[in-house]
Amino acid sequence: MHRGLRWAGFAAAALVALLAAASCGGYLYLRLSTSPQTNGTLELEGLRRPAEVVREPSGVVHIRAADEHDLFFALGVAHAQDRLWQMEFQRRVGAGRLSEVLGRAALEQDRFLRTFGFYRAARSAYRSLGPEGRAAVDAYVAGVNAYLRTDPGLPLEFRLLGYEPEPWRPADVLVWAKMMSFDLSANYESELERYRLRARGLEPPRIAELMPPYPEDGPVILPEGGGASPQAERQAEALLRLRRSLPVSLEASNNWVVSGRRTESGAPLLANDPHLGLGVPPLWYLAHLKSPTLEAVGATLPGVPGVVIGRNRDIAWGVTNVGADVQDLYVLEEARDGRGYRYRGEVRPYRVREERIEVGDGEDVTLRVRETVYGPVVSGVVDAPGARPLALRWTSLEPEDRTIEAFLGVNRAGGWEEFNEALRLYKAPSQNFVYADEEGNIGYVAPGKFPVRREGHSGLAPVPGDGRWDWEGSVPFESWPRALNPREGFVVTANNKAVPDSYPYRISLEWAEPYRAERIRRMILSAGRLGVKDMVRIQQDRRSLLFEDFRPVLEDLGPLGPRARQWRERLLRWDGDARPGSREAALFEAWYTELTRLPAREVGRRYWDEPRYLLRAMRRGDRSCRPSGGRGDCLRFAARALERALERLGEEVPEWGAAHRAVFEHPVLSRTPLARFAGREVAAGGDAYTVNVGPYDPASFRMDSGPSYRQVVDLSPEGRSLYVIPMGQSGSPLSGHFDDLLGLWSGGGYLRMRTAGYEADDALTLRPAR
Template structure:
């Protein structure tokens, strides 16, 4: 998934030039693909007029006379601005990239078809609730009505030589499945541990390399959510959870009560950390119809507002990182596999993958009682088949019903009722309302496993380790007006000791959570400017933890002594203008090489394993090929020299010169047209700063980060703020294709207002 696509040849570009661009400038050609933004547009399927306004930044506000017309119009607008993105996303979910991109994407399609994302979307669509289905169908009708006008297609369609097919209901639902996949990584970490076992590592050693979440680290909830008498049956499992590893990090959000703010009313902030690309993942919109009024970030291809506010409440989301996936090792037998004492035949489905040029590939996918045998689609196949059990492949999925209810909720009880429909990916929802209430809920289908089944390693698929049910709605983690006066979520552990269920055993390092709490506690009364400062903060608590290692090591050169002194005098802020930030990032990157020989991976970014090694010693510190037995501090000193050598080779003065937030088009970035599509900007931070800046150790480039920022002021909701990188338009060279990128990079925002002077107005009207 993450490697995505390496396609499109110079020959294809030549065909484009001959067929489409001959005699025209690129600008004029691309301009012909931009959507109609003013005047009137007649569309079949509308029941009344709809007003679509675009402001000076391309933010869209839509007003309709019914909810169905509103969502129809949202489908129209999404298709106008992001048709290629929507097409690409649904083809990813369908496993149909090779039809238009050729042989290069066959491995991707095999993987996607094996998992069965689109089959799951089809099953979920067939089981939608009536209200939910009307919303999906209205949105789909809007997309198709726009396509029926035969609009000029975006460049990507012309380049690849195909027309978009009509949209269907499962096309909407499949992108929610893909988002759930991106935010549910436990299967991958189970495989990692499985491979480490195969390398001869013991479970005890693996637990050292992947240390447990610290017992003294913050949790989102401070007190058990359920009565004490319900804790006893799972006490042993709770004790186990404190000894096992963590993983996954993706976002920040927090909500602060009026007792801690200068306005006397809450603030709510959110910044989901997801992939950065061309175009942006999000699309800013305000939607208004009788009984429905919401503004915030929408997902092209999906109806409604995902993160935002209405006139009375605001909400934000971060990834819980719940463990809702398990791999089962199947014991094969003649005629099938062994399950509950008998041999069960595999169900085999055939997937036909069409490849550009006319060839077809027939893929046979084995299905078990748990789900598909996904190891058949892995390049490095384990000896025994591995089947996947995952809640997002279940036939019932009412996530859209949840979001429709959230968009319309006016108080906590209505918000909770809406979340009762929520399944996956589980999210940390923070809440605030104009009455001054704040709250938190982690909704989702959380599996209950037998004691002894941690979910961290694949288990035998014999029936012995089947799930025992799901955590009941009443027991979901939640808090309403907590005594602390705030809730912070940064993908760290949700529940405190005493909570009777295990949601996950892998959590993000607590650096971001600690830093956010530190800043929220720094003042008795917090302002909107303080919320911005927290969201944009790039002070590294990772540096603070590794500073004692710098103090203890003995530099190997005069250059090393100079830089050791500079780093010890530095405050740890990973600013793009900082040279010390560059040196520290390079040094830490070299430190992550410590267990390379043991784990078979070049970089092992596990700070607590590394800190323990430098404090207590570790067998990986002794370097091969030398007579001297090196200590871990020797390794740290050598790492500093290597980092400084790399810094000199880079010829870079500051962190931002090499640490670039990179926005690449999924197709065009590998052609000469990348100069029209791709963007990059200097950025600060690292994986552990609040304003996050994770980077590839090899290139130092950043391809994930704050995909959207939002700050809601519940004292004056129209004073709220939002922004996302790149721009609103998915059309190359359009005025709003990349106009928000400089604002985002500088930490600036747009007003998050329902009322904003329009720059363009388009009236959608029924086709007569």
């Protein structure tokens, strides 16, 4: 799920031997020893008063406790019971300690992770927390460790790898938040892409053609500018000039909220489906938490206390990635002796930290990481052209980070003011929060630390690290983008442009293509009064506006063979619904993939997925279309692309779901003979630009990211709220809850989001140890 990181496997022969040892009679022992206790009574050290952990037949967990300490303690127990290996893997990823258990195959990843310093940042973040934040983290850690001290049967992965987990530490909780922030902060990668293209000899105007800016008529989340106070006009005018040559972010998630003026019940409705990595086990864990001071239900992250997305007694919220530009790369002018760099007229020595990486099947490695005033030198672990060092500045690597406290505050918030005040502590990754409450209000806010750059520094490409382009502070809390009860009666976010050009600060110059946002807006505006079923229909929609844009190209294609002509006519009659059973969808996606090969020679990439660049080429011509670069040459390229797509698909064009598979792989076992045992795949529809998103690897059509969680919250008194995750609540392939939700998720189904009146399949009472 993390860009640029390749999760490693380990020796298949050793696993085969271990699996053989666990077979037959050993299999029964393995199965029983990895089944957590979910009924009866469990005594635990560190618990203050009894707490209940009740599981529905679906595996959804309800936790009731006498106070927040015991609530988060019990959540730590429940997470560890169902997702201990996932939690272990996540903290090893964040700490750069994969090589200890996976060997030399993971050394490259550990070098990357240690260089960035995620775990150092997590330790620092813990020290910066206030008393309530520390108490929540400490209680959660105490719960995990209390469970480990009961000597539970360990998950399969520990047994196959031959080690036991260490006790949990507070930084283990906070490091996964750092990894999530990394996954949702892509700007340094787009800076590197631009840097690489310049190194290939491409000039800025050509790069702007290849990576076109957000369309002027694309939907804006806050078209009226939100709650930001007007600031210097020259600053806004400078931003207008910069935005004419901007790239597009690839992050993807949807949320929207509709006021009671537009709903059947007269109460708000809120929907959210964050698009993240699909894997084994799933990223999220469904839970209902209840104590006298906090009650919330929704999606939790194993390894972290609290509900991240969901609702409490009074409010509901959902998040998508803003795509804020919170990273900058700085090109250093190194001193002759290589021990320092020039900064503000003098040579500053590097601060060097040594990282010792233990390697399970080889010699330990000592990594020397150079630190600068900006942050670590990363050019040795990223794909950067040239010999000059690159240093990274990123808000998530700064010493203070109280984002986890912001989420806990949102869990407790009773209204709009408390919700905003809770988010005051939010740092990264910046998210588009949509909001609704029992009083009928809806709202939006984008919190976070947004750097303020001086005029002339776009943040789009690396700049000299000599002090001239240092950040000049951050956007104040009062000027964050926000709106309460907007005039339209709804807010839609799909990683599209968040603020208008008149907004006085530069949140980002990179936004996702507007197809998903535009489709959601169309469906809301055409629906009349909406109910829960309408929200589900929108969330499940696979109508392709990408096809709508490229359909005229099909009409103008150059010469085609008989089979291609026949299929072109079928595509022209197609309604654009990229459902799994559609053969037209399969051909369109294969054709579009072939089109993305147009500038391959120029950019040095096999595929170049920039729809507006490709459309411009088909309408006006492009120098990548040979021989002359005229429109006719581009249309002939598009005709050949349709022929190549048919060749790729074979004599009989398959249904889209047969070629396009949502793949759920185990991060370690997928590279072993146990892959089929631990992994799953299902037919999928959609593409990267449909609301029900279905992004895929263009070389294989495999989909390994998508809707990682779906929720629809009804704020009416009799509300019928819904949620679902793929796979299941348990991370064990031997559990009945390993994949029991996969069919529901892939078929467009949901579970009821209940806080009362649910069926109890298992009930475990946690008691303080005597």
